[in-house]
Amino acid sequence: MSTTTRRHFIQNSAILALGAHSWSAQTKLRRQNSLLLVGTMTAAPSTSRGIYAYDFDAATGELKQIGLAAETESPTFLAVSPAETAVYSVNEVRQFHDHPTGSISGFSLNRKIAAMTPVNQVTSMGGGPTHIAMDKTGRCVFVANYGGGSVASFLVDRDGNLSEAVSFFQYTADTAKHERRPHAHRVTVSPDNRFLLVNDLGLDVIHIYRLDAATAKLTPHDPPLWRASPGYGPRALQFHPNGKWVYCVNELKPTVNLLGWDSSQGTLTTLQDVSLVPEGYQGKAAPADIVFDKSTRFAYVASRLDDFMATFAVSPETGRLTFLEKTTCGGQRPRHLTLDPSGRWLLVANQDSNNIAVFARSEKTGHLAETGKSLPLDRPMCLIFI
Secondary structure (H helix, E strand, O other): OEOOOOOHHHHOOOHHHHHHHHHHHHHHHHHHEEEEEEEOOOOOOOOEEEEEEEEEEEOOEEEEEEEEEEOOOOOOOOOEEOOOOOOEEOOOOOOOOOOOOOOEEEEEOOOOOOEEEEEEEEEOOOOOOEEEEEEEOEEEEEEEEOOOOEEEOOOEOOOOOOOOOOOOEEOOOOOOHHHOOOOEEEEEOOOOOOOOEEEOOOOOOOEEEEOOOOOOOOEEEEEEEEEEOOOEEEEEEEOOOOEEEEEEEOOOOOEEEEEEEEEOOOOOEEEEEOOOOOOOOOOEEEEEEEEEEOOOOEEEEEHHHHOEEEEEEOOOOOOEEEEEEEEEEOOOOOOEEEEOOOOEEEEEEEEEOOOOOOOOEEEOOEEEEEEEEEEEEEEEEEEEOO
C-alpha cells in the first residue's frame, strides 16, 4: 500500500508551515492557558481545513481560536503522545493514493507556541478510519476503520514516523447469526498496556488482542472478544482509573454497560446495563461518547439525534452509574465532549450546528450550567486538551 514519505509530506505542507509560524509567534504569551486542539470534517460543504488550535482560559471559560494548526483532510479524531510532543490523526477519507482506504497522519508538536509540523502519512488499511489511539509508551498507534470494518497497528520510530501496518485484522459478519456488517469504531489500550480492545459497532462485540509494545504487534486473545446484547452497537469505551471497571457506550440501543475487567485474564464481564432514555421513549437517541471528572465521581454522556447530555453519579465502591440529570448539548449532533484540565468546564463539539459549546460544571454536585459561550467552527469532531 502507498505511503507518503516525510520529505513529500513536508513539501506538500510548506505553505501551511509558513502560516503556522505567523500565528504561533503571536500566541506564545498566552500559553499560561490551556491549549485545545480540534479535529474537523473537511469534506464539502464544510469549510474547515484540518486541525485548529484554541486558547482556553479556565478562569473565565473563554475559548479563542488561535488558527489552523495543521491542514489535513478530515482529521476527525486525534491522539497525542504521552510526552505531548506528537499528534496523530485519522484522515476519514474514502481514497488514499488511488486505493479505497483512509489514512493516518503524524505531526510533531511544539505546545509552547502551538505549532504543528507534518511528519508522515500512511494508509489506515481500511475505509473511513474513525478513531485513533496510542499506547502508554508512545511507540504504538492503533486505528479503527469504521467503513472498512477493520483494525490496524503501527510502530512509531524515534523521529515520530509511522511505519506501515504491523498488524491488520479484517472483520466479517457471521450470516448464520444474522450479524450486521462489521464497523470498528474505537481502539482502547488497557491500563497495563498489555491489551488492545476494539469496539465493533456492527458485530456487537469488543475484540480483545494481546499487545507487544516493543513491536506494535497484536495477537488475538483467548477468549477473543466480549459480546454485547444483540443490536446494542458498542461504540465508545472508557476505563475507570482503578483499571477494574470499563464503561461501554452503545449507540444503537441507547445504553451504557459497566463492565468488569480482569487484567490477569484479559476478560470483560457485564456488571450493569443503564438506559439513557426512559422506558417507552419514542424519540431517537444515538449516544456518542463518555467522559469522567478527575475524581471519577461523575460521568457525562453525549447523545446525538435528540441532542442531550446525561449526567451520572459514579459509585466509588461498585462503579455503578446513577442517573442525575439530562441537559442540552448546546447545539446539534454532539460528536465529542471533554473536560478542561481544571475540571470546571465541559466542552462539546456539535457537528451539525457547527459550534463548540462551553458549560460550567459544579465539582461538588456534577451539575452542568449553560454559559452562553459558543464558538463557531464547521464540523467540529474531536476535542483534545494539551
